[in-house]
Amino acid sequence: MTAPLRTSDPIVVAVALGERSYDIAIGRGQLATLGHRIAALRPGARVAIVTDETVARHHRAATEAALAAAGIGASCVTVPPGESSKSFPMLERVCEALISARVERADLVVALGGGVIGDLAGLAAALVRRGIDYVQVPTTLLAQVDSAVGGKTAIDSSHGKNLVGAFHQPVLVVADTALLDTLPARQFRAGYAEVAKYGLLGDAAFFAWLETNWPDVFAGGPAREHAIAVSCRMKAAIVGRDERETGERALLNLGHTFGHAFEAAAGFSDRLLHGEAISLGMALAFAFSARRGLLPAAEAERVERHLAAVGLPIHVSAVAGGMPDADRLMELIAQDKKVKRGKLTFILARGVGSSFIAHGVDTAEVRDFLVEKLARR
Numbered sequence: 001m002t003a004p005l006r007t008s009d010p011i012v013v014a015v016a017l018g019e020r021s022y023d024i025a026i027g028r029g030q031l032a033t034l035g036h037r038i039a040a041l042r043p044g045a046r047v048a049i050v051t052d053e054t055v056a057r058h059h060r061a062a063t064e065a066a067l068a069a070a071g072i073g074a075s076c077v078t079v080p081p082g083e084s085s086k087s088f089p090m091l092e093r094v095c096e097a098l099i100s101a102r103v104e105r106a107d108l109v110v111a112l113g114g115g116v117i118g119d120l121a122g123l124a125a126a127l128v129r130r131g132i133d134y135v136q137v138p139t140t141l142l143a144q145v146d147s148a149v150g151g152k153t154a155i156d157s158s159h160g161k162n163l164v165g166a167f168h169q170p171v172l173v174v175a176d177t178a179l180l181d182t183l184p185a186r187q188f189r190a191g192y193a194e195v196a197k198y199g200l201l202g203d204a205a206f207f208a209w210l211e212t213n214w215p216d217v218f219a220g221g222p223a224r225e226h227a228i229a230v231s232c233r234m235k236a237a238i239v240g241r242d243e244r245e246t247g248e249r250a251l252l253n254l255g256h257t258f259g260h261a262f263e264a265a266a267g268f269s270d271r272l273l274h275g276e277a278i279s280l281g282m283a284l285a286f287a288f289s290a291r292r293g294l295l296p297a298a299e300a301e302r303v304e305r306h307l308a309a310v311g312l313p314i315h316v317s318a319v320a321g322g323m324p325d326a327d328r329l330m331e332l333i334a335q336d337k338k339v340k341r342g343k344l345t346f347i348l349a350r351g352v353g354s355s356f357i358a359h360g361v362d363t364a365e366v367r368d369f370l371v372e373k374l375a376r377r
């Protein structure tokens with residue numbers, strides 16, 4: 001038997017959901033523990049890895065080696081990288097591959113990749129044989145702090161993003177922070193927007209810590225692990241209280257009402273990555289909160305200052321190819337959020353770390369605000 005590879009002790013965050021509870025193991029080198037963790041959780045289970053071609057090139061061999069170290073054989077299905085793989089054809093491909101690999105109810109799917117793979121593999125796992133358990137091995141910062149935790153899975157429809165999906169919690173998340181070393185800098189930075197989001201929505205001390213320590217988060221090492229752990233703890237706590245987003249979980253949408261409209265306007269393309277859109281959206285949510293007198297202008301400027309310091313966009317004018325006018329953006333907001341009688345639900349803030357869900361925000365007021373912002377080029 002091969003001895004387990006030495007890794008630093010992980011930070012373990014528990015997601016408390018009764019019988020659907022699971023752990024998130026965070027740390028540099030944690031991928032090496034994957035096989036032993038799975039063997040402990042599901043003795044005798046076989047594994048099917050779902051990944052994309054780019055992630056496979058970097059991390060498939062190490063993943064298979066980690067499984068083999070615990071005597072676990074694995075099949076593997078690979079899809080092209082990118083959002084376009086969250087589609088019916090790719091869902092079919094993954095489901096058929098899992099069935100032809102004879103994955104059974106007692107076996108496990110391993111989602112090895114970013115949010116695209118987590119969402120696609122998680123949905124395939126929810127569907128095949130009416131539900132197989134799965135393990136998330138997130139390989140982007142966005143996936144480690146956000147999409148791998150909480151059990152939302154989905155593919156896109158021609159009508160919009162994430163419209164075909166299921167709630168299906170993983171049984172384990174292994175977030176190896178070293179996997180992020182191969183991630184392109186722009187992708188890492190985009191994921192960082194979601195890290196900052198946790199500070200902005202509910203933890204002022206964490207945001208202040210990020211303002212000082214962000215260079216170390218980008219550099220890797222203990223600060224990166226700390227930032228991921230704090231983020232996961234907050235997401236786990238919110239999901240633990242509101243798994244199905246009937247209330248508080250909506251706070252995680254801070255910056256996403258504006259952000260989704262910008263992403264849609266950019267055609268979900270490389271012109272604007274999700275996290276970049278969320279950076280713009282959070283800057284605007286704080287500016288809008290200031291305009292409504294909820295917080296001082298200086299507080300909104302503080303948010304902009306930090307996002308700009310790490311290189312994230314804070315002005316719509318920064319988007320390559322430009323953005324449409326306020327009316328078109330309002331149409332996109334309406335499609336995403338289902339405006340009811342001219343009123344919107346919005347995540348606003350009373351300050352850094354104090355976001356809240358505001359119902360009944362007047363769409364005309366949001367439009368006026370966008371007109372002002374778009375005029376500032």
Ligand SMILES: NC(=O)c1ccc[n+]([C@@H]2O[C@H](COP(=O)([O-])OP(=O)(O)OC[C@H]3O[C@@H](n4cnc5c(N)ncnc54)[C@H](O)[C@@H]3O)[C@@H](O)[C@H]2O)c1
Pocket residue numbers: 052054055058081082083086113114115116117119139140141142143146147148149150151152153154161162179180181182183184187274
């Ligand atoms: N389920 C949820 O709760 C939830 C939450 C937020 C976002 N999402 C979804 O997540 C998706 C975005 O996720 P993402 O930003 O991780 O995108 P992604 O999965 O497309 O990954 C981004 C790019 O990085 C590459 N990549 C991934 N890991 C790498 C690594 N370690 N080294 C080198 N390259 C690597 C990928 O191949 C891809 O090209 C969206 O579809 C979004 O809807 C889901």
Ligand SMILES: [Zn+2]
Pocket residue numbers: 146194256274278
């Ligand atoms: Zn997001």
